[in-house]
Amino acid sequence: MQKVQLDLPILLPELLDEQDNCIRLLLADLNGKRGISKAHIKEGQPLQLCVHYEPALISLSKVEEIARNSGAEVTQRYQHTLIRAKKVRHQRHARQLEHKLIAIPGVVTAMVSVPGTIRIEWDSEQVTEEQLRQKIQQLGLNISPATKPQHRRVPEQDHHHEQGHEHDHSNTNFLGEHTELYFAIGSGIAWLTGFILSFVDGVAPELLIGIFTAGILFGGYFTLIEAIGAIRQGKFEIDFLMLVAAAGAAALGKWGEAALLLFLFSLGHALEHYAMNRARKSISALADLAPPIALVRQDGQTVEVPIEDLEVGDVIVVKPNSKIAADGIVIKGNSSVNQAPITGESVPVDKRPIADLEANIILEDVPAEHRAFAGTINGSSVLEIKVLRATHDSTLARLITLVKEAETQKSPTQLFADKFERYYVPVVLAVVVLLLFAFLVIDETFADSFYRAMAVLIAASPCALAISTPSAVLAGVARAARQGVLIKGGRPLEDLGNLTAVAFDKTGTLTEGKPHLTHAIPYENASREDLLITAAAVEALSDHPLAKAIVDGAKKELNNKAIPLAEQLEALIARGVKAQIKNETVHIGNRRLLAEITGMPVPPVLDQQMKDLEDGGHTAMIIHRGTHYLGIIAVMDTARPEAKATLAALRKVGIRRMIMLTGDNQQVAEAVAAEIGITDPLGSLLPEDKVAAIERLKAEEGKVAMVGDGVNDAPAMAKSTVGIAMGAAGSDVALETADIALMADKLDNLPFAIALSRKAKQIIKQNLVISLGMVAILVPLTVMGVAEIGPAVIAHEGSTLVVVLNALRLLGFKTK
Template sequence: MMLNRLPPDWQRYYAKHRTAIVTATTGLLYVVGWSLGSFADAGLVSAAILVLATIVGGYDIAKRGYYELRSRTLGIKTLVTLAAVGAVGIGAYWEAAAVVFLFSLGSYLEGRTMRKTRSALQELLEMTPDTAVVRRDGERVEIPAREVEVGEVVLVKPGGKIPVDGEVVDGESAVDQAPVTGESTPVRKTDGDEVYAGTINQDGALEVRTTGAGADTTLQRIIRRVEEAQEAQSPTESLIDRFATYYTPAILALAVGAFAVTRDAMLALTLLVIGCPGALVIGPPVSIVSAIGNAARNGVLMKGGEHLETAGKIDLVAFDKTGTLTKGETTVADVAGFGAEDDDVLRLAAIAEAKSEHHLGSAVLEAAAERVGAADSVATDGGAAVETRPSGGPAGIPDPDEFDVVPGKGVVARHDGREIVVGNRALLADRRIAVPDDVADYVREREAAGETAVHVVRDGTVVGAIALRDELREAAPEVVRALQDAGIRTVMLTGDNERTARAVAEEIDIDDYRAALLPEDKQAAIEAFREEGYVVAMVGDGINDAPSLATADVGIAMGAAGTDTAIETADMALMADELTRIPDAIALSKATRWNVYENVAIAVLTVGLLLAGVLGSVVHLAGGMLVHEGSVLLVILNGMRLLRY
């Protein structure tokens, strides 16, 4: 009632800092009461002040203890309340006030340090701009960022935060994407490039067409994932919670038994307080939350404590090749015609691939657009010209009349009455198409150089071959070596042929590789590794390798920024295409496992020593409470080390 009479600003201040104010008041009353106790004629006043300190500091504790009992659980707040009431009942006012004050102080410090462990999430929240400048009816209007509609153009000044997800439609600038992807250097953005809410525009003005705003941005999805991950319990946390369910009643029974045998109320109350599993319960969550926050700040999303703990056990990492170990930017390295002009071979392949969504098909179409796209016709029958259609594909490439994809092998198409086959040796073997020796020699030579070669067939005759190259990521050898140095086996799983796979594997010095795999073969390989006893991580793009990612103990999605599916489904998502995050994330997971073990050991050892000290009449109530709260703070500080790992 008195609080309601205070000015509104004071009420808000008290509500925000209630724990600190109650703890400070309790401490002040405790010091005054204890000081007066040294005067013989102030004993009654001292007792009254110490009881008041117990009431002020113990009210919230007793209230929470009551709710614990109502929910049929017996927790530390219930035990502290019983100990304080019992101490007052036997006239141990100093001990009662000391227990309440020390517990309040410990709770306050615990709350502050726990908030720091969630600092990464707060940093993400602060990255979200509140307003955006949009162009409406020819005018610039500043509106709340959450009210920007999809399709609207947002104007971003140099040095400003980008308020929406979108695509650059005008301007060029470097953008600091660290808040979303963890990338250490700014990324150059120009027309057609994606940008994300919360990233920082640096040196040029940008106009961005909105694809997501408010809650529907990559940054907000990251925040939701981090919140969910920090709330989710790890297996160790669940085990400790179940243990505490039985342990706490056992401590209560021990205290009652000790009193029944010794008739020493103070001994029983001391056992109640120092036997509480406070450090044991709080230690693992601090470690998990700190690690998840650290990872999020560096562009790695952990789905939760369970996957974080599992990642700490990984001893085999399987990599997809295309888009993971390589840049995923396939280009045509060479075209060779055998009985046909090189440009005619490329044009034929482009017609067959015009409806394909495969990355190799896209590379062929791009090369055709550059080399032969301006041509109005192309020989498809040893000299007979076939006119292109204005309505055709890129650069006037006509669509095939019929089109069929053979998964993992190639495509078969028909155009203007001619059959065109573009694919690997397996597809040609299936269709009983002979490969001339000179073509086979060319293909072997290109594959030995780490390229992928496809045959181009017209009406059953091989007329050429196209060599395609996907550049390795510069960090790939370094990442493989770092994992190997950590004692982790590395494997590459690819749909490419044996020679291409071997060339790439030798270049990055990977431990093992499996070639010519279909998606189901990759999944089977992951299952086989697990059956051998490995804890397996699969690294892929989050979409094409979905079965393998789901089968692995930990699925790691590359380049998940802006991809809803990867963020929501991956066990671990790398927001940028930075392979170096993988060994870092695994090392953090392993460090977290050890940190959890350290915290459990600290908690168990402290309680064990205190119990022995109480039974040996060496440890008393206030001193035991002080050591107990010290152990809680110690495990919190130990867990917080992971924030800077």
């Protein structure tokens, strides 16, 4: 038997993630083919399909052909989409909607998040996207249109445009979005009034019953609506149970307790919806970052264009203090741009026009001072920007899509809670049924048994458990996005908080990614200025990256002082270069070159200085002009300014090991490590060595993150527990590859992300303890009759509210 590994994203180009049902369908198809004994998914990113086959029955080329054909069939037949919806009220409602959607013929999977993102996969041979959208609307949801309307370009006018907004016209919200809260307050006022009057002599019992009934009606209105919705799909949710418990209490003449139950239950739900709406709006605000209209330069005049109609190559005009409408490059104007909405950078970034406007320019290859992103805010000067990405491909658009998708991804803890709930609820119902017949066994009336059973129902309700994890994940993802950190769902959010080791790519992650002039050491009577002028004159003729670093560094130090022209540059293989300056021959190179041209070893002073620089990871070169030495220049890929402080901050948040992976030699690796505080420098690594290093670190530490640029580091990032991409605002690959993306090219957001994850993990644990602990305390007390319905309701609803408010603390999280 033999096996072959194939990249899944190639077979399934529409693949969303490793939980995609298309993978299951592809595996089912392959496992049924003759000659294929087993097909399964190999862990890692990019995802790989591993196919075990019998060479005697089927050839390798045939296996690959079958896999390609199966992938094409699955991709064509099974479709996915993300739909934005309004009126998803809470976590239980989201689960109800999932069950209803999965029941539609042709729907493979459906995931609904509380913020209102529906991720749905369907069989296009059984149902169309339009039919699905109609069915979703029939469920009472307002959804975004499938396609955007066509717009006409119109000249700029002296008027403002009003953005269209969806409004909830449901008849249950006749007092606005806080109607439910107002009803709960009304119920509370009625209950409190009745409670006070019950201590007043002479108040007619009928009046008290009427007041408590008003409290029941106000508190039970939205509860009844929820219960009816659940019953229609054959489910008895907590709302129905609460209504039964209230009706039972009223039937027993305990009108005050019935009113209290529904008041606190409705208040708890109203405050839960209000609090969750804050997190929902925090994420939804991303969609409002881009302006609806762009000003486009056309034929010498400026016209207003809806951003959906912007085309690559258009030139947009961005007025002072207004939002930039598209990703592109600055071609005219100088201004400071607030990039915080996209990258999380706290300080505005200076932008200036690009000098060389190439025909096929790629945005991520352009220096940061020329790049502009949709949704960022211009400063005090007018900018003209050439559009390089269509609206649907902009960094902002991709960020919004990925955040919406992240909303639908459940964390391991949430999956555990959902599974626990599936088994827990039937057990509770069985216990309640048994308690209803307790009067047959113990000396009490049916009314007492019924009352106790209702109290247990309330106490054992898993409301707090259901909301404890998703509320924390949602708030954590929202807070991270505001800081310029994209966390793709609950799993990486939880995993990041468990880390004790982080591995870094060196070049471009811990260092600037390009060499800089670091030293210019004159020899004996030579001057530093003469050394720099000579070096710059010769290296200006070369196109080598080190030569550019020397020229740029020398010009900066010389303050753009005139540099003589060199000529007749000649490359001396493995030794250096030579050129002519004013009839003098200049050599720049290593010890071997200078020994050749002088016939003598390099002077001991220069030799020692070269050795010291090389030991420090620098690339050093000797400069010789005419008959004498001028000195030494050295270049190096220097550490990022924030690298040392970032690593120190990581130690403070509990990261014990910080590993650097680099292809540079071990000497260079150790020099950089000593400068910035890396604990484990690993040099001379090929790409496959980096993967092996990550696997070894996982074996030693259990979990490890890999930080890189998302391109050449992709294999190592795939093997890590959490892949973290740098500078994702400019890189498609980085944004798509990683579990977590640092939108700005800034390392110092990493300690924030880890600290946020640790806090989220802590809050999730607290919420689980609160929700399960309250059930563990209340259920025995209500079974024994110690706690009645009133205290049970207060404790139960109090715990639900506490876990939501506890989770929302993440929205205001700040590192110390």
